[in-house]
Amino acid sequence: MDSITQAALGASIAGAIAGKTLGRSALLTGALLGTLPDLDVVIDYGSAVANFTQHRGFSHSLFILAPLSLLIAWCLWRWKPQLSYQRWLALVALILITHPLLDSFTTYGTQLFWPLGEPVAIHSIFIIDPLYTLPLLAGCLAFLFRPPASNALLGGLLLSTFYLGWSVAAQQAITARVKPVLAEAGLAEAPVMVQPMPFNTILWRVTALSPDRRVEIVTGFLDKQDELVLEAFPRNPQLASLVADLPDVQRLEWFTRGFLHYEKHGHQITATDIRLGIPGVHPFTFALAENTGNDLLPLASNRLPRPSLDQATLPVLWSRMTGEMPVLCLATLAAPTQGSRC
Incomplete structure (x- = not known):
């Protein structure tokens, strides 16, 4: 946190x-x-x-x-x-x-x-979640103004702990919701990660991996429709295989449990941790190697600049969380155009 x-x-x-x-x-x-x-x-x-x-x-x-x-x-x-x-x-x-x-x-x-x-x-709580933190801060403020404020401190600890428990229960409920849909898509045995979208535990992001694609689902407790939208992103197993023997790649695969996206930009090969942030705004991307012809040149790994979050994204996430926006395409962080799908 x-x-x-x-x-x-x-x-x-x-x-x-x-x-x-x-x-x-x-x-x-x-x-x-x-x-x-x-x-x-x-x-x-x-x-x-x-x-x-x-x-x-x-x-x-x-x-x-x-x-x-x-x-x-x-x-x-x-x-x-x-x-x-x-x-x-x-x-x-x-x-x-x-x-x-x-x-x-x-x-x-x-x-x-x-x-x-x-x-x-x-994966049950976002790294910043006001509903977890505010009860703790309220108890501390009560102590500062009227010490020892034991009831306020204990109340804040109990509320935050209850919220943490709710996050696990909510995660299990979302997991049960998406399992049948993933099975229909041939992903019943795929590695799956279920985590909340930023700053809340109402709207959730589900990521499932297969060798050649990853599937993302955004679903929440305030959705006004039962249909789940699966959004597919291509993976590059050949590129992953090319750098698989590099120590930095092996370390990243271990740390992320394989939730990585490999890309080639010119001659440079990068790996992005797709667990953190949201598509398009993943904070951790690393340059790993250069591939020129038949030669693979490992690089002293460096982290690429973190993409900036468009301020217009937050109202979009709010609209999707409340159910006003029935579908959110993660590739564009926007609703699909009329008559199309993500």
Whole structure:
């Protein structure tokens, strides 16, 4: 999740545990601890792909954060002994461990068990979702004005947790809705990703992969029609095979579980993480190699500039979320023209 959300979650937990003893300083302590795991972004791992795939790595590992909590709690207890070591440990451990657990509900991928296993990505909540964050911020504001505001802090934590649970239930409902349609399209066994569109859990995006195409479906709980529209995008398995042996490509395939789109621009071959953002505005595209004739020249991977989001897109997404726009074509981020389909 975004830094504001993680800081608000950390502050809420700290205020609930230690607010009566530490006062307003508990919020600041919790906010700082809540953002601590994300400081790995300052580390340069040597290439754009490495930086992308190592983020949310060791600093989000339960194997690292659990023992680190013991040390940080001891240091804070020595600093402020009016709070017992046991309560400091509960405060620190809950904040540090809920950070990667919350991140794992997003699409990016969180290496909870680094250095073992694959990244965990549940895909049930967008990286920025106001309905998750606002209850936490409301509880923190209540604490600032009228400490210790225990009921407000606990209420914010309960509401945000309930919303997170709703996101998982909503994801399962959407999955059940699209499965029969994907089966009819010959994609019953295809890798499928079900995730919310930006900033909400009402409108959802479903992505299914086959070797030569990917199919996208946009559907939501406020749709006024039952028909699902499948939008196909071509894939290039030959291009993917050409670069398959490159270490950066293997790392990206592992990190994204194959949800990549390969393109060739002139002599340059790129890979785009199609999980994040929306078509046309995917934030992570990497230049991997140059192909000149029969030669493949690996490049020191670099990330291409992030496409800008047209401000007109947000009203379109709102119209599609509320059901006023029955169909949204992801290729154009617009409704289909009259008499045509996506």
